[in-house]
Amino acid sequence: MTPWYRTAVFYEVPVRSFSDGNGDGRGDFIGLISKLDYLQWLGVDCLWLLPFFPSPLRDGGYDISDYRGVLPEFGTLEDVRRLVEEVHRRGMRVIGDLVVNHTSSDHPWFQEARHPGSPKRDWYVWSETDQRFADARIIFIDTESSNWSWDEEAGAYYWHRFYSHQPDLNFDNPEVRAEVLDIVRFWLGLGFDGLRLDAIPYLIEREGTNCENLPETHDMIKEIRAVVDAEFPDAVLLAEANQPPKDVVAYFGEGDECHMCYHFPVMPRLFMSLRRQDVDKLTAILASTPPIPDGGQWAIFLRNHDELTLEMVTEEERQYMWDEYAPDRRMRLNFGIRRRLAPLLGGHRPAIELLHGLLLSLPGSPILYYGDEIGMGDNYLLPDRDGVRTPMQWDDSPTAGFSAADPADLFLPLVSTDGYRPAEVNVATQQGDEGSLLNWIRDLLAVRSHHPVFGIGDFEVVPVDDPAIFAFLRADSNEKVLVLANVSKDGRACPLDMEAAQALDVRSGERVDLSGLFLDGHEFRWLSID
Ligand code: NOJ
Numbered sequence: 153m154t155p156w157y158r159t160a161v162f163y164e165v166p167v168r169s170f171s172d173g174n175g176d177g178r179g180d181f182i183g184l185i186s187k188l189d190y191l192q193w194l195g196v197d198c199l200w201l202l203p204f205f206p207s208p209l210r211d212g213g214y215d216i217s218d219y220r221g222v223l224p225e226f227g228t229l230e231d232v233r234r235l236v237e238e239v240h241r242r243g244m245r246v247i248g249d250l251v252v253n254h255t256s257s258d259h260p261w262f263q264e265a266r267h268p269g270s271p272k273r274d275w276y277v278w279s280e281t282d283q284r285f286a287d288a289r290i291i292f293i294d295t296e297s298s299n300w301s302w303d304e305e306a307g308a309y310y311w312h313r314f315y316s317h318q319p320d321l322n323f324d325n326p327e328v329r330a331e332v333l334d335i336v337r338f339w340l341g342l343g344f345d346g347l348r349l350d351a352i353p354y355l356i357e358r359e360g361t362n363c364e365n366l367p368e369t370h371d372m373i374k375e376i377r378a379v380v381d382a383e384f385p386d387a388v389l390l391a392e393a394n395q396p397p398k399d400v401v402a403y404f405g406e407g408d409e410c411h412m413c414y415h416f417p418v419m420p421r422l423f424m425s426l427r428r429q430d431v432d433k434l435t436a437i438l439a440s441t442p443p444i445p446d447g448g449q450w451a452i453f454l455r456n457h458d459e460l461t462l463e464m465v466t467e468e469e470r471q472y473m474w475d476e477y478a479p480d481r482r483m484r485l486n487f488g489i490r491r492r493l494a495p496l497l498g499g500h501r502p503a504i505e506l507l508h509g510l511l512l513s514l515p516g517s518p519i520l521y522y523g524d525e526i527g528m529g530d531n532y533l534l535p536d537r538d539g540v541r542t543p544m545q546w547d548d549s550p551t552a553g554f555s556a557a558d559p560a561d562l563f564l565p566l567v568s569t570d571g572y573r574p575a576e577v578n579v580a581t582q583q584g585d586e587g588s589l590l591n592w593i594r595d596l597l598a599v600r601s602h603h604p605v606f607g608i609g610d611f612e613v614v615p616v617d618d619p620a621i622f623a624f625l626r627a628d629s630n631e632k633v634l635v636l637a638n639v640s641k642d643g644r645a646c647p648l649d650m651e652a653a654q655a656l657d658v659r660s661g662e663r664v665d666l667s668g669l670f671l672d673g674h675e676f677r678w679l680s681i682d
């Protein structure tokens with residue numbers, strides 16, 4: 153039996169940004185529940201909820217102060233239970249975020265640990281100097297200058313891979329490990345269908361290493377997987393490891409670590425291919441991706457709640473991406489670009505469609521980011537990554553149908569750039585317009601759902617004598633689909649050297665003659681071959 157996550161389409165939802173059910177200007181579970189019919193209508197299979205736990209929200213909730221609770225502004229544990237139930241009732245699934253590399257400095261564990269001699273002391277990583285683990289890079293380079301911060305009360309430095317208000321837990325401590333396994337049991341026991349393992353490469357530190365991907369870290373993931381296999385065999389673990397392919401595949405283990413891993417390096421190369429009108433870098437990264445264990449699956453995406461990360465490209469490529477996609481320096485953050493999909497592509501509909509055509513047919517399960525299905529805009533003048541987390545635009549009313557609050561009281565301002573205001577980009581209008589991006593994406597999802605080969609099939613590149621054309625086959629025992637994508641702005645003849653002469657376009661139902669194919673600028677085709 154094919155595991156469900158291999159043919160699923162995921163949809164990423166920050167609860168705060170999606171829908172406000174109680175009129176306080178901030179999204180919540182009641183609001184999200186009221187929008188489940190929409191998500192079912194859209195055709196997504198599994199929601200991924202960003203952290204919704206008690207938190208001072210200094211890192212969008214990735215700074216947790218209680219692992220078994222719910223941020224009061226989002227609702228209660230009862231609301232979460234209802235959400236899970238309502239999701240399941242609609243035949244969908246939902247995964248959560250397991251953020252255990254670090255806690256918030258507000259977490260009672262850390263507050264206790266600061267007291268010398270406290271039983272919680274060893275739950276974090278302390279040092280008398282800030283010189284240990286000097287080979288570990290700094291991730292949030294725009295805000296942090298060291299992975300160590302001094303704590304006056306503790307009389308010691310504490311270790312943190314992200315913000316200084318996010319002390320890393322000490323995974324060499326058996327109590328921490330046991331606690332983490334219990335947190336896993338808590339949320340899967342409540343009905344979640346899986347967990348995304350946030351920042352998973354950084355669990356363990358060792359002197360003389362870069363403190364990433366260490367064998368001891370993999371051992372911890374194996375412990376988590378063992379609990380899942382024994383107690384929640386249908387649940388999925390998704391590794392967030394922003395690493396080169398050879399290091400990422402290690403997070404599948406031998407089928408005994410995560411079921412899924414994000415393929416981070418593919419993402420920027422999709423954008424590069426489009427702008428360079430050449431698919432060489434994309435084909436190269438796919439060619440250098442090792443095979444994964446049976447039952448494993450890649451998770452692929454175009455955009456998410458973070459900056460478009462450029463950590464997995466060369467310096468030259470990063471500069472190219474910045475020049476092309478972030479000409480205004482304020483669009484840049486750390487090693488990345490804080491913009492949404494539609495503005496990145498200049499709102500150009502054929503390019504947006506082409507990237508979705510690839511996202512839904514390349515090896516892996518696609519993850520859509522809320523709002524991208526309507527081509528929502530961003531606001532890079534907001535701090536940190538807030539500009540890609542603005543309220544979902546449901547209709548053209550003054551609060552975009554997001555909330556009953558006064559527009560001035562929304563947790564973040566609505567997008568107000570020309571071409572992207574709620575009056576111009578919203579769900580209601582697009583639902584009523586057959587030719588809208590929203591309906592186009594919905595149709596594409598529906599087609600994909602009838603072709604599991606996109607989730608489970610083998611992948612094979614078909615050589616084409618044109619750098620702008622990407623051709624590949626997806627094949628399983630039931631069907632064979634040829635995907636053709638033209639990353640050039642201009643139309644191209646598509647000379648194919650294939651045995652088959654005829655194909656069936658699975659989107660339009662038309663018969664296609666493979667010998668005289670022509671692709672318009674940014675066009676893609678999904679062609680079923682006998
Ligand atoms: C990865 C999350 O995606 C990001 O939003 C967060 O800032 C870091 N982990 C640190 O928790």
Ligand code: CA
Pocket residue numbers: 172173174175176177178179180225
């Ligand atoms: Ca609310």
